[in-house]
Amino acid sequence: MTRTPKEGDEAPTARKRNYPSDTTDAEWAVLEPLLPVPACRLPWGGRPEKHPRRNVVDAIRYVNDNGVKWRAVPVDFGIPWRTVYGFFQRWRASGALARIHAELHEQVRLHDGLNPRTVAVILDSQSVKAAETVGADTRGFDGGKLINGRKRHLIVDMRGMPLSVMVTPASPHDSIPARDQLFRLSLAHPEVTVAWADSAYGGTLTTWAHTVLGLTLKTVPRRKDQDGFAVLAKRWRVERTISWIMRARRNVRDYERLISHSEAHLTWTFITLMTRRLTRPPRPPRSQPHPVEPATTHNPKPIRIRTRQPGTIRLAPVIPPGTSPSHPGGKDTLSPTTP
Structure with a gap:
């Protein structure tokens, strides 16, 4: 049943795209x-x-x-x-935003010629200052960064595309909310088997992830001669993702009263990033490894991942006694074993 337009109703008209943020x-x-x-x-x-x-x-x-x-x-x-x-x-x-993000992530990987599901991820966090609109119950003080605000926890694949985004007060240690985030990741992406992170995620978290989730968590330590920021293997990918976040000015500081709204703004940033990625030519694979990562001497074997459960379950045929597995219809041709 369609609604008859009445006088005074605004007709849906196409507007001119005036801003860089508009969709093409x-x-x-x-x-x-x-x-x-x-x-x-x-x-x-x-x-x-x-x-x-x-x-x-x-x-x-x-x-x-x-x-x-x-x-x-x-x-x-x-x-x-x-x-x-x-x-x-x-x-x-309603969860529609999270569903859109998940579907776009699979489309981007297929667009780049990769498996829609990834088995390796990278973890990191970012502390940002909170505005006066953020309540005291959802903010905290990060003693390491000397920031009073909130902390964003990211899990990305090897291309830097995010799989999981979570916002917490900045006061807890990174390893504490990481348990909740890794548990959610294991439910949504059970195919993930290995994760890289900095030394803050080491210790008991590594043992817990391996025992409870069956996930291998590897830490990438700082260099011995490192003074200040330095590009580290694996971790540079998630650091690049954090720089993508800061391109959207709404994410430079946290203004949201609700943590869920902070996560929604981050999700919209990634949705914009992935839709633009899908409208461009696929990114070619690297011809040379990254300078901070060692070159591989052999080609890894392709990994086949079942993304959907089969509709039916195939059972092995029942083999009657006295018949051979290689010849189900005939007599057993194997000679009996002697004591």
């Missing part, structure tokens, strides 16, 4: 099929959406990329700021 036609072709189904198309029905979804997505990306307040959404989007914030909150609360 190629990006919208990738992102539109992943968005939740409108309520008016569901069996229980709902009010038809008044504003084009592309304008809604562009407005959310504008807030995320430019770091403005929700009340400062430009009027040329043609959408009230409360409506934009409502879509941002509903898609986050």
Whole structure:
């Protein structure tokens, strides 16, 4: 049943793309099929959406990329700021945002000619200052970085594409929230078998990950002659991902009252990154290894990963007594063993 437009209703019109954060036609072709189904198309029905979804997505990306307040959404989007914030909150609360992120991650890996599932990941964290809008119960003081705010915990694959994002107060040691994050990762991605991290994730966490999750956690220590920041093997990939986060000005400082909204802004940053990656030519593999990583002398064997469970289970045929496994239909041709 369709709703008849009434006088005063705003017609969904295409707006001119004025901002760098706006979606291109190629990006919208990738992102539109992943968005939740409108309520008016569901069996229980709902009010038809008044504003084009592309304008809604562009407005959310504008807030995320430019770091403005929700009340400062430009009027040329043609959408009230409360409506934009409502879509941002509903898609986050319903789990649609996490589903879009997971599907885009698999598409990016397929786009680059890789297996959609990865078996190796890298862990790291980033402490950021919190604004006065962040309550005392969701913030803490990081004694190592001397930052009063929140901490972002990231798990990325070997291309730097994030698999898991979690935000906590900055006060706990990295190894404490890492247990929760690794447990969630094992549920969503049971194929992951090895992870690299810095020395802060060592100690009992390594034993716990191997015993409970069956995950090999390897630490990449600092160099003996290191003074300040230095590019380290494996860890440079997640450090590069953190630099991608800081391109979106909303992520430079944490302004969100809810931790879930901080995670949503990080997820939108990665969604924008991956949609743009899908509209460009695939990234060729490295012709030479990274300077800080040793070169491999042999080609590793390809790994086959079953991403979906089979619909049926094949059972081995029952072999009657006296028949040979190699000749099920005949007599046993093996000679009996003598004592």
